[in-house]
Amino acid sequence: xxxxxxxxxxxxxxxxxxxxxxxxxxxxxxxxxxxxxxxxxxxxxxxxxxxxxxxxxxxxxxxxxxxxxxxxxxxxxxxxxxxxxxxxxxxxxxxxxxxxxxxxxxxxxxxxxxxxxxxxxxxxxxxxxxxxxxxxxxxxxxxxxxxxxx
Amino acid sequence: xxxxxxxxxxxxxxxxxxxxxxxxxxxxxxxxxxxxxxxxxxxxxxxxxxxxxxxxxxxxxxxxxxxxxxxxxxxxxxxxxxxxxxxxxxxxxxxxxxxxxxxxxxxxxxxxxxxxxxxxxxxxxxxxxxxxxxxxxxxxxxxxxxxxxx
DNA sequence: GCTGAAATCCCCATTTT
DNA sequence: AAAATGGGGATTTCAGC
Numbered sequence: 001x002x003x004x005x006x007x008x009x010x011x012x013x014x015x016x017x018x019x020x021x022x023x024x025x026x027x028x029x030x031x032x033x034x035x036x037x038x039x040x041x042x043x044x045x046x047x048x049x050x051x052x053x054x055x056x057x058x059x060x061x062x063x064x065x066x067x068x069x070x071x072x073x074x075x076x077x078x079x080x081x082x083x084x085x086x087x088x089x090x091x092x093x094x095x096x097x098x099x100x101x102x103x104x105x106x107x108x109x110x111x112x113x114x115x116x117x118x119x120x121x122x123x124x125x126x127x128x129x130x131x132x133x134x135x136x137x138x139x140x141x142x143x144x145x146x147x148x149x150x
Numbered sequence: 151x152x153x154x155x156x157x158x159x160x161x162x163x164x165x166x167x168x169x170x171x172x173x174x175x176x177x178x179x180x181x182x183x184x185x186x187x188x189x190x191x192x193x194x195x196x197x198x199x200x201x202x203x204x205x206x207x208x209x210x211x212x213x214x215x216x217x218x219x220x221x222x223x224x225x226x227x228x229x230x231x232x233x234x235x236x237x238x239x240x241x242x243x244x245x246x247x248x249x250x251x252x253x254x255x256x257x258x259x260x261x262x263x264x265x266x267x268x269x270x271x272x273x274x275x276x277x278x279x280x281x282x283x284x285x286x287x288x289x290x291x292x293x294x295x296x297x298x299x300x
Numbered sequence: 301g302c303t304g305a306a307a308t309c310c311c312c313a314t315t316t317t
Numbered sequence: 318a319a320a321a322t323g324g325g326g327a328t329t330t331c332a333g334c
Contacts, residue, residue: 051164053201139252180303
């Protein structure tokens with residue numbers, strides 16, 4: 001993982017359909033060499049996958065929501081993690097320092113869906129306390145990669 | 151944006167290098183038709199870009215951090231947003247409801263960098279109060295797309 | 301808007317240094 | 318590891334429906 005690898009990843013992040021010859025022209029390598037480096041970066045896991053960054057609003061998920069969670073004392077934490085990992089609306093779920101135990105990032109189509117998620121968390125006996133933070137606007141939005149369908 | 155378009159986006163999200171013929175076989179269209187739909191989805195902005203999902207740790211950014219910010223009363227909010235948008239370590243920056251005004255997502259190589267970011271926020275006269283939340287582990291991690299280099 | 305075929309461009313494997 | 322080459326395959330375009 002040298003400076004050339006980093007540059008290649010950066011170029012692919014901008015546009016992963018760029019031709020190997022174009023990338024090679026920027027980093028000063030032949031197309032076949034660029035290809036070999038990309039193969040290695042993918043094999044090593046530095047590149048996880050080739051994907052698309054999409055507009056969540058165009059896909060019917062205009063609302064971004066963060067949930068702070070304190071799990072119940074007796075909650076099955078492994079089950080909670082599985083729940084989060086398999087939930088279509090959960091984009092991220094982090095165990096964090098501080099007063100709350102988990103931070104969950106959601107994308108939803110409308111406010112009513114937030115209540116559904118909280119209801120599911122309650123039904124799974126995961127939820128102790130929670131606080132819902134709604135995103136009003138984003139100065140920096142981050143990429144959106146749609147989850148695999150049901 | 152019909153069901154076929156959604157399916158195409160989902161397939162591209164999984165692997166954007168899939169051949170048009172493969173995608174066509176799944177959705178029941180000729181390769182040229184799939185190509186035309188992808189062209190339209192890209193032109194309309196539903197697909198923002200073809201990119202790569204990477205391992206942040208492999209790129210030297212193993213730590214994920216969230217910052218809650220209350221801006222100074224007299225802060226230049228537009229300048230703050232420009233600062234956030236141009237900062238290499240800021241992955242997301244959201245104006246939010248609740249007790250804090252902004253939620254900032256950072257990726258850093260080590261804890262010391264958090265202090266640098268807070269110092270920059272102070273130097274720019276943006277920072278009122280702040281709270282730092284460090285991610286210990288992620289049940290759902292979300293994609294990581296490296297920012298364009300300086 | 302979809303198809304199918306033609307033309308073009310690109311990837312990929314092999315060989316060589 | 319990187320470069321050069323050629324064959325196979327993919328994308329892209331366009332005329333027709």
